Amino acid sequence: MNIQLTSGKKVYFASDFHLGAPDHLTSKKREDKIIRWLDHIEDTAEAIFLVGDIFDFWFEYDKVIPKGYIKFISKISQLKDKGIPVIFFTGNHDLWMNDYFTQELDIPVFHHPITLEIGEKKFLIGHGDGLGPGDNNYKLLKKIFTNKFCQGLFRWLHPDIGIWIAQKWSGSSRISNQAKNEDTFKGSDEWLWQYCKDVEQKMHFDYYIFGHRHLPLALEVGKNSMYYNLGEWVSQYTFGVFDGEKFELSVFEE
Numbered sequence: 001m002n003i004q005l006t007s008g009k010k011v012y013f014a015s016d017f018h019l020g021a022p023d024h025l026t027s028k029k030r031e032d033k034i035i036r037w038l039d040h041i042e043d044t045a046e047a048i049f050l051v052g053d054i055f056d057f058w059f060e061y062d063k064v065i066p067k068g069y070i071k072f073i074s075k076i077s078q079l080k081d082k083g084i085p086v087i088f089f090t091g092n093h094d095l096w097m098n099d100y101f102t103q104e105l106d107i108p109v110f111h112h113p114i115t116l117e118i119g120e121k122k123f124l125i126g127h128g129d130g131l132g133p134g135d136n137n138y139k140l141l142k143k144i145f146t147n148k149f150c151q152g153l154f155r156w157l158h159p160d161i162g163i164w165i166a167q168k169w170s171g172s173s174r175i176s177n178q179a180k181n182e183d184t185f186k187g188s189d190e191w192l193w194q195y196c197k198d199v200e201q202k203m204h205f206d207y208y209i210f211g212h213r214h215l216p217l218a219l220e221v222g223k224n225s226m227y228y229n230l231g232e233w234v235s236q237y238t239f240g241v242f243d244g245e246k247f248e249l250s251v252f253e254e
């Protein structure tokens, strides 16, 4: 999947909307803001990448999906109908996306980082969870979460109970992350930055684009190679934009 940029058009990137958190009213306000952003960019958008943790929790049962987010989902549907490609990635909070968005809206959903060319530049794009050194507790947890047997057990809980448990869990993991000061810059210990440097040794990319850190970052990986972290939309409303020449992080203030 490569993207040719029409003159004047741009490719947009955002991640970590965490729709649904921490409560319905707060999430609705954020959802409205995301829609204002999508309204704002749609005339210039060649494509829109939503790079994981779009939902604070998502699970697709055989016949049921989580309630809510209908305005956001409708907006995405309108963008698709206007011919703007929208590309979803799963994050650690919504990794149980299956084929619902692909079947309903023809939106690809990637569970792993992808590589592609946009214009003349080489990109590696992913949510970023579980990459690089360390984070061993999460890596173990991800094995359990992605285990088909465990998912099957969860599926057999009534959705009202399953989603209640998941929301409690998701809220506690976010709070504990704040307590551990996860959202501050760790210098040379930034494990996604290390991951980018490791990859760059083997294969060159102009841009490494990740979410997950909830921390907007622009870091040099090597000569002509940058790592951008997209930040988050719980309090910072940051996004990335690429015009064919340069990548920039920006803040949506409206």
Ligand SMILES: [Mn+2]
Pocket: 016, 053, 091, 093, 212, 213, 214
């Ligand atoms: Mn996140």
